[in-house]
Amino acid sequence: MTKVQRQRRDVVANRARIVSAATTMLREHGLSTDMRAIAKKAGVGIGTLYRHFPTREHLLQEITGVGLTRLAESMLPPGLTAIDALRQFFTAALDQLARNRAMVDLLASTEVSDSSLERCVQHLTDIGREAVTRSTRDRTLATDITATDIAYQFLALVRIVQLLPDGRTGDIERYVNMTLRGIEHRHSQK
Amino acid sequence: MTKVQRQRRDVVANRARIVSAATTMLREHGLSTDMRAIAKKAGVGIGTLYRHFPTREHLLQEITGVGLTRLAESMLPPGLTAIDALRQFFTAALDQLARNRAMVDLLASTEVSDSSLERCVQHLTDIGREAVTRSTRDRTLATDITATDIAYQFLALVRIVQLLPDGRTGDIERYVNMTLRGIEHRHSQK
DNA sequence: CGATCATCGGAACACATGTTCCGTTTTGGC
């Protein structure tokens, strides 16, 4: 009865081309990339793009979703002190983000309306909470630091990554270390 | 021959109303305020607005110019160590900025095309350079900190101010202190 | 008070970008 229709070959191919084109364009030109440019890059009509993704937001969600989810699912590395876990998390996450203009734009933008982004920011606070909790044992964070502070510091670092000239991504670790020196407990110096 | 015409009273009055309305709207609603809203608030036609300020950018320059100039002209307070001078400068500048959404948006935006803004960012680096120089005497900054680092840290703080909920401007000092702990020399603790 | 002309108001235009629609083309089953 409900016969399972196989998708036409061109449909599958076009979707793949669109996703691929959108991924590249967003990574290289940031969030402001417009729909026509993506369609053109994919070698596809604008109508075809819209048949696959009914709105711009659907497309963005599809493309940035992977990265946001990865960020939202990553946890603090276990077995480390609060400060060292944050160091590893921040560095890894920012190195990843730095490869993708759209992701950086997203996390540096004021419009936090996108639901999956909001979830992501929420998650940063959860990470912060975990670090604060961990610090009640190891005392590696200054005692007045809150979960929110940690989320804000991460977003501040994202802003710095956004400002960094293209070649300069090697500086990320330096900036992470500066930030962490700012929130670490005063007696935790090596 | 070239008789100096005195300006009509309504012209002067309208210009004042426009500047006043624009200042309020930009301060309260940020950079995205549109021209029609400003004209309406001023009780003036859109045409009148454009006769006084030929483009949106001219208007923005007029309104944000004061604040940008003040920021660009403020120097590091003399007679203090590098770190304390930066503390005073950062805190004062950010407290000021926090009162004005448009200024925060401007310094948090990626479009650094506006010439007076660019001058302003340039000036932040000059401030940084001055602090680095001062630190060669007092050794209050970590030795690997550059002028650019200081400019970036300021802009990162601006981002945090942008994220702060309306009532929370009292937290600015805390964040400034976190940032400075991140760049201070390791032996300068009180 | 009346004439003149700078100024005003806001409709209309320009332009960029998201989205829809429909005539044309392609696919896949026979």
Next chain:
DNA sequence: GCCAAAACGGAACATGTGTTCCGATGATCG
């Protein structure tokens, strides 16, 4: 190879916002 249905391309539409233009208005001067 033929056909019906599905999908395509891109012109056209919708919308938001900056900008221009011109007939109406009203400030100034004699």
